[in-house]
Every structure is written in C-alpha cells, then in structure tokens.
Amino acid sequence: MDEQPADSSQTANCDHIPIIDLSSIDSPHIEDRRQLAQNIYGACTQVGFFYVKNHGISEESISGIHQAAERFFNLPEDQKMKVYIGNSKKFRGYSPIGGERSTGTDDEPISVEEATGVLSEAFDVGYELAMDFQKSKDDVLPPDIYRLYGDNQWPDQETLAGFSQTYIQYCGTLLEFCRRLMKIFALSLDVPEEYFDSKIRNPGVTSRMMHYPAQPATETREGLGAHTDFECFTILSQGSVPGLQVLSHSGDWILAPPIPGTMVVNIADCLSTWTNKKFKSTIHRVTNLSGEERYSIPFFFGIDYNATVSVLENHTSVNDPPCIAPFKAGEWVREKLAKAYVGYEG
Numbered sequence: 287m288d289e290q291p292a293d294s295s296q297t298a299n300c301d302h303i304p305i306i307d308l309s310s311i312d313s314p315h316i317e318d319r320r321q322l323a324q325n326i327y328g329a330c331t332q333v334g335f336f337y338v339k340n341h342g343i344s345e346e347s348i349s350g351i352h353q354a355a356e357r358f359f360n361l362p363e364d365q366k367m368k369v370y371i372g373n374s375k376k377f378r379g380y381s382p383i384g385g386e387r388s389t390g391t392d393d394e395p396i397s398v399e400e401a402t403g404v405l406s407e408a409f410d411v412g413y414e415l416a417m418d419f420q421k422s423k424d425d426v427l428p429p430d431i432y433r434l435y436g437d438n439q440w441p442d443q444e445t446l447a448g449f450s451q452t453y454i455q456y457c458g459t460l461l462e463f464c465r466r467l468m469k470i471f472a473l474s475l476d477v478p479e480e481y482f483d484s485k486i487r488n489p490g491v492t493s494r495m496m497h498y499p500a501q502p503a504t505e506t507r508e509g510l511g512a513h514t515d516f517e518c519f520t521i522l523s524q525g526s527v528p529g530l531q532v533l534s535h536s537g538d539w540i541l542a543p544p545i546p547g548t549m550v551v552n553i554a555d556c557l558s559t560w561t562n563k564k565f566k567s568t569i570h571r572v573t574n575l576s577g578e579e580r581y582s583i584p585f586f587f588g589i590d591y592n593a594t595v596s597v598l599e600n601h602t603s604v605n606d607p608p609c610i611a612p613f614k615a616g617e618w619v620r621e622k623l624a625k626a627y628v629g630y631e632g
C-alpha cells in the first residue's frame with residue numbers, strides 16, 4: 287500500500303508487535319502490577335496490538351475451542367444454515383462465505399453498495415448469562431435497549447454434541463480474563479483499578495469462530511478486509527496458520543504470525559475513545575496465503591451495552607479536548623454491526 291493513512295490513532299507506530307508477559311497480572315504487589323500496566327500502556331499507545339504470554343488460559347481449552355470450530359465448519363452447508371445469522375435479530379449465528387462485507391475504515395470507507403463479501407465464514411455468539419461465571423440462575427439479562435442482549439443460536443446436540451458447552455465454557459474463561467485485564471488497563475490510564483468494574487456487569491461480548499479457506503493466487507477478495515474492532519479490546523486465538531496483518535503508519539502491513547503459547551490482544555474503538563485516542567484502535571486485515579485452512583477465534587470484549595463510553599478527563603487538556611461526546615456502547619456497536627453483514631441489518 288503506498289498511500290499514507292491520515293489518522294495516526296489507527297495505525298501502528300512501529301514495525302513489530304511486542305510480546306508482554308502477564309505473569310504479574312494478579313501479583314499482590316502494586317508495584318508489579320504498575321510495571322505491567324506501564325508496559326501495556328507503551329504497547330497500546332505505540333502499536334494498539336500486543337501478544338500476551340503466561341496469560342493463564344489453558345492449552346487444553348484453546349485446543350478444545352479450535353477443534354470445535356473445525357467440527358462446525360466441516361458440517362454440510364445446509365446444517366450450518368440452520369443457525370444462519372439472518373435468522374437472528376442480534377447478529378448471532380452463521381455467516382457463510384461472502385456473507386460479511388468489508389466496509390473499510392473511518393478514513394477510507396467503502397460504501398455498502400460497493401463493498402464485496404469476504405473470503406471467510408464465521409459463527410458468532412454474544413453474551414449470555416450461562417457464560418458469565420459471576421452470575422447465578424436467579425440473574426436476568428438487563429433491559430435490551432439496543433437489541434443486542436439475548437439468546438444465541440446453537441447447533442443442536444444431535445448435530446454437534448457438546449459444542450455449545452465447549453464454547454460457553456471458553457467464553458466464560460475469556461470473560462473472566464478480560465475483566466482482569468480491564469483492571470490493568472485502568473491502572474495504565476492512571477485511574478483506580480476498579481474504575482471500569484461497574485460497567486462490566488453484563489459485558490457486551492461477542493466471540494466468533496472464523497474459517498478462512500486457503501486463498502488461491504487468482505482470488506482478489508480478502509479473508510477479512512481492513513477494519514478496526516468496535517468494542518474495548520479483542521483477545522485472538524489464531525491457531526497455527528498465519529494470515530493476520532496490522533497496518534503501520536508508514537503504510538506497510540506488519541505480519542502478526544501465530545506465536546506458540548501466546549494470544550493476540552488488540553485495542554478496539556471504545557477503549558481508544560476512552561483514552562481520547564491515545565490508545566490506538568489499529569487497522570488490521572486477514573489474507574490467508576498459507577495454502578492451508580485457517581481457523582481463528584476472536585473474543586471481542588466491550589462494556590455493558592447500556593453503559594456510557596466517555597473520554598477520561600485525565601486524558602484531555604485545553605489543547606486536547608475530548609474527541610467525541612459520551613455515547614452508549616450498544617448504540618455504537620449496533621451501528622457498526624449493521625453495516626458489516628450483506629443484506630441483513632439485524
């Protein structure tokens with residue numbers, strides 16, 4: 287790419303993606319947590335992407351969710367279409383190849399009419415109480431103001447025995463992990479560690495299984511077009527096949543290959559907004575030129591849909607006023623999702 291993107295809050299200011307060791311995330315010593323928070327602050331303000339190691343998510347649960355993804359995508363198309371995303375009003379379910387479109391980035395939007403379908407298929411799930419280990423059976427979902435809370439569409443047990451249980455367990459594990467990460471982000475932003483706690487009681491979470499077929503040389507569609515993520519941050523398990531690329535400020539695409547024992551974390555729009563865009567919500571895309579099938583599992587962590595995102599006061603000044611007025615997370619996410627699917631607005 288030879289054009290230089292204008293918005294530096296959406297591009298990485300470097301040519302590599304750092305690896306951060308999370309061993310001290312739960313250290314009883316605040317100095318250890320502060321040191322980790324400082325490392326994370328550097329990665330978020332420079333790159334918007336980092337790998338994490340010693341993250342505490344077991345290899346067993348990661349390989350389990352990848353096996354589940356392969357089982358799902360290997361089903362015949364008519365079985366997958368039984369949970370078609372178009373049957374859901376909440377952007378949950380199966381999206382076939384070409385069912386999602388690349389609508390570009392804020393700087394270079396692609397009109398809905400011009401956008402082409404992507405060369406990947408996906409199965410999306412959203413927050414449900416069963417995946418939240420903090421909830422009991424007496425809990426109920428909050429008011430569904432933005433039409434995003436609700437039930438997932440699961441393949442039935444005869445078709446894929448144990449699939450929903452495996453995915454719900456994985457999401458629960460990731461949800462807890464993200465709540466812990468949110469505290470370290472708070473520390474890195476110089477606000478109390480508990481700052482976000484009251485906003486992540488029923489977090490606006492989406493996870494998706496993705497399958498990118500090996501892309502033939504003649505294929506012009508991308509696996510996933512250039513975009514930023516919408517929520518606060520994303521935890522990506524990308525299996526063993528490379529394909530993810532991150533846009534640098536010089537306009538080059540930096541490869542983010544899988545590194546054994548790590549997950550990828552990237553900052554998304556809402557957290558970037560909170561920091562008055564000091565944290566980058568970096569543009570990325572996927573092109574699978576490996577010759578192999580690629581499977582990945584992104585987990586998008588956002589605050590409660592009914593909670594407000596507002597720029598932190600300590601990240602503004604007279605010369606650097608808030609980049610945007612406060613808004614509800616659900617409103618933002620719904621608007622973005624509605625643009626992403628072909629012929630379907632939820």
Ligand SMILES: O=C(O)CCC(=O)C(=O)O
Nearest residue numbers: 496515524530572582584
């Ligand atoms: O599959 C990947 O590596 C990244 C997926 C991604 O960026 C997304 O789903 O937003």
Ligand SMILES: [Fe+2]
Nearest residue numbers: 513514515570
């Ligand atoms: Fe993404």
